[in-house]
Ligand SMILES: Nc1ncnc2c1ncn2[C@@H]1O[C@H](COP(=O)(O)OP(=O)(O)O)[C@@H](O)[C@H]1O
């Protein structure tokens with residue numbers, strides 16, 4: 674009997690679409706999965722990740738990152754683990770810092786708006802650094818001969834600045850690199866501007882059907898639940914997260930299964 678944790682019911686349609694995105698036979702380069710809590714978004718991204726390890730694959734849980742730099746750092750860390758030699762974050766950062774401080778002319782600042790100016794310069798410098806870091810990273814990550822698969826999970830957890838940056842900077846940057854495939858999941862997903870939006874196909878993740886529940890029960894070897902797929906499906910609205918909780922509590926009578 675397989676481990677409860679390991680049982681995976683294939684989302685055939687979504688996985689077929691994903692495979693087509695990765696192998697380039699799909700017109701779109703990105704798939705966005707939208708759906709409520711517990712519908713199986715993370716599980717689906719994990720499965721896509723598992724299936725494309727050979728391509729060079731990245732998974733970022735956006736719920737766990739606060740700063741934009743953290744997304745890049747996370748990608749860089751995963752790249753190094755896959756033997757993709759990305760430039761060190763600190764190295765690029767100090768290189769950019771040196772070249773951009775020279776452009777700030779301190780004597781132009783008037784005393785009364787010095788503070789504002791400082792803030793403007795600091796954030797502008799940070800934006801320059803971030804862009805440079807992003808370029809350097811993506812050049813390596815998605816440069817020849819790599820065709821990376823990038824999965825971003827939990828988009829709804831992003832604060833507005835992160836959401837905007839992903840929608841106007843990182844995602845368009847990724848999509849501008851041929852051979853890169855992007856998968857984003859969330860209770861809601863980014864809305865990209867034209868022309869990037871044409872590279873995206875959005876799929877709403879539906880609840881499981883009765884057949885999926887039946888398959889799940891069978892794979893677990895829960896003989897005592899056979900024939901109950903319909904009622905389990907109905908009482909949990911087909912939501913995998915709720916069905917999972919139910920199955921986690923199930924104890925199969927001894928001698929069966
Ligand atoms: N295709 C699937 N096969 C097996 N279990 C699944 C599947 N999809 C979701 N689950 C289970 O349902 C629960 C909720 O799924 P999750 O991916 O965390 O949902 P979401 O990310 O949409 O909130 C998890 O315990 C997960 O293992």
Ligand SMILES: [Mg+2]
Pocket residue numbers: 714715716826827
């Ligand atoms: Mg999730």
